[in-house]
Amino acid sequence: MKVQKFIASNMIEAMKKIRQELGENAVILNSKQISTARMFGLLKKKQIEVIAAVEPQPKMKDVRVKEKRKPLSRTEKKPNVRNQSLTSSVYPADEKELNNQIEELKDMVQKLSEHSSPDEYKYYPIPVQTFLDHLRKQGINGMIMGEINAKLLNDWRSENREKTEQEVYQSGFQHLKELLAGVEYGGSQFQKKFINLVGPTGVGKTTTLAKMAAQAVLEKRKKIAFITTDTYRIAAIEQLKTYSSILNVPVEVVYKREDFQKAIKKFTDYDLVFIDTAGRNYRELQYIEELKKVIDFSQDIETFLTLSLTMKEGDLADIIQSFDDIKVDQFIFTKLDETATYGSMINLIFRNRIGVAYVTDGQDVPDDIQKASAETIVKRLLKGLGV
The missing domain is CATH 3.40.50.300 (P-loop containing nucleotide triphosphate hydrolases)
Incomplete structure (x- = not known):
C-alpha cells in the first residue's frame, strides 16, 4: 500500500493533489489543520495536512512469474487447480490480510461520510456538507461553490468549537449576500419616462x-x-x-x-x-x-x-x-x-x-x-x- 502526505490550503486543493498523485481509488486515512511558518517564523499560515493511501493494483502475469512454488512432499497431494480460486493461488497470505484491512478502512470512511455529497466536500463537517449539498442541488455553479466552500471552512476553523447547523447556515447566508453585492436591486424608481x-x-x-x-x-x-x-x-x-x-x-x-x-x-x-x-x-x-x-x-x-x-x-x-x-x-x-x-x-x-x-x-x-x-x-x- 502506498501512503503519502499532502499539504494544501484547503480540502478541495488537497483532493485534487491526491487524485493527481494516487488516482481515483485513493482513501483518506487522516486529516488535520496545521500552521506553517512564513517570514522567518514570525507569521503563520493555516493549512490542511492529509494522509492518503492507495492499494496497488497487481499485474496478474507478473505475480505468477514471481511466485515460487514449494516442492511437494511425498505425503502432500497435488492441489486441485480447477477448484482453487484465483485470489488464493496468486496472493500471498500477508497481502490478503493487508487487503482485508484496506477494505475495513474503506467501510469506516464510508460510514463517516453517509451524506451523499461530492468528493470535494464529503469529508467536511456535517453542517458544512449539508449547506454545500443544498447549494449544489439548487444549481449553484462551481465558481460560487468554491467561494462559499472556502469561506465556510475558514469560519469553522476560526473558532475552537463546533458550530451548530444554524450558525453555519447563517454564515453561508451572509457570504452569499456579499457575493451579490455591488449591483442595483429594487423596483423601478420611475425616474425615467x-x-x-x-x-x-x-x-x-x-x-x-x-x-x-x-x-x-x-x-x-x-x-x-x-x-x-x-x-x-x-x-x-x-x-x-x-x-x-x-x-x-x-x-x-x-x-x-x-x-x-x-x-x-x-x-x-x-x-x-x-x-x-x-x-x-x-x-x-x-x-x-x-x-x-x-x-x-x-x-x-x-x-x-x-x-x-x-x-x-x-x-x-x-x-x-x-x-x-x-x-x-x-x-x-x-x-x-x-x-x-x-x-x-x-x-x-x-x-x-x-x-x-x-x-x-x-x-x-x-x-x-x-x-x-x-x-x-x-x-x-x-x-x-x-x-
Missing part, C-alpha cells in the same frame, strides 16, 4: 408590465400610457388593451420606428410610458436588430430584461449575451412559483453583474410581484434550510 420590458416568448412580459403599471397608478399616482410593439400576436395586444381599460389608460400599437415616434409625441404630457415588446427567440441576433429598428433606445428609457426561471440556465445565458448591444438596467425573474430551484438567479447576477428589479410568482395583477433584493433572493435559495 419610458419603462421598457424585453425578453423571449412566454416569460410573462405583458402580465409583468401590467403589474408594474398598476403600482405606478395606484401607489405612485402617476399618469401613464402603454405602447406595444408586439404585433405578432393578436392575443398579446388584446391582453394589454384589457389592462389599459381596467386602469383607464391609453395604449398605442406601433409597427415601425415612425409609429414609435408618433406615440412618443402623443404621450408628451404623461409621466410614464410602459413599452411591451414582442416575445421572440432572442438568441437569434436578427430579432435584436428588429427590436432596435422599432424602439428608439436613445430616449430617456429604462430597460428590464425579463427572464423565466423555468428556462434552462444555458439558454438564459445565451439570451443575456444577445443583448450586449442594448443597455439592460436590471433583470426581472418570473415564474418563481413554477420551479423549486433558484440557483440560476444567483449565477446570472454574479456572472453578469446586473441586479434584479422584481421577481414574480403568479398571475394576479398587481399582487404577484415583489421588489427584489440580495437578501430576498438568497432567502428564496435557502428556503429549504429554514434560513
Whole structure:
C-alpha cells in the first residue's frame, strides 16, 4: 500500500493533489489543520495536512512469474487447480490480510461520510456538507461553490468549537449576500419616462408590465400610457388593451420606428410610458436588430430584461449575451412559483453583474410581484434550510 502526505490550503486543493498523485481509488486515512511558518517564523499560515493511501493494483502475469512454488512432499497431494480460486493461488497470505484491512478502512470512511455529497466536500463537517449539498442541488455553479466552500471552512476553523447547523447556515447566508453585492436591486424608481420590458416568448412580459403599471397608478399616482410593439400576436395586444381599460389608460400599437415616434409625441404630457415588446427567440441576433429598428433606445428609457426561471440556465445565458448591444438596467425573474430551484438567479447576477428589479410568482395583477433584493433572493435559495 502506498501512503503519502499532502499539504494544501484547503480540502478541495488537497483532493485534487491526491487524485493527481494516487488516482481515483485513493482513501483518506487522516486529516488535520496545521500552521506553517512564513517570514522567518514570525507569521503563520493555516493549512490542511492529509494522509492518503492507495492499494496497488497487481499485474496478474507478473505475480505468477514471481511466485515460487514449494516442492511437494511425498505425503502432500497435488492441489486441485480447477477448484482453487484465483485470489488464493496468486496472493500471498500477508497481502490478503493487508487487503482485508484496506477494505475495513474503506467501510469506516464510508460510514463517516453517509451524506451523499461530492468528493470535494464529503469529508467536511456535517453542517458544512449539508449547506454545500443544498447549494449544489439548487444549481449553484462551481465558481460560487468554491467561494462559499472556502469561506465556510475558514469560519469553522476560526473558532475552537463546533458550530451548530444554524450558525453555519447563517454564515453561508451572509457570504452569499456579499457575493451579490455591488449591483442595483429594487423596483423601478420611475425616474425615467419610458419603462421598457424585453425578453423571449412566454416569460410573462405583458402580465409583468401590467403589474408594474398598476403600482405606478395606484401607489405612485402617476399618469401613464402603454405602447406595444408586439404585433405578432393578436392575443398579446388584446391582453394589454384589457389592462389599459381596467386602469383607464391609453395604449398605442406601433409597427415601425415612425409609429414609435408618433406615440412618443402623443404621450408628451404623461409621466410614464410602459413599452411591451414582442416575445421572440432572442438568441437569434436578427430579432435584436428588429427590436432596435422599432424602439428608439436613445430616449430617456429604462430597460428590464425579463427572464423565466423555468428556462434552462444555458439558454438564459445565451439570451443575456444577445443583448450586449442594448443597455439592460436590471433583470426581472418570473415564474418563481413554477420551479423549486433558484440557483440560476444567483449565477446570472454574479456572472453578469446586473441586479434584479422584481421577481414574480403568479398571475394576479398587481399582487404577484415583489421588489427584489440580495437578501430576498438568497432567502428564496435557502428556503429549504429554514434560513
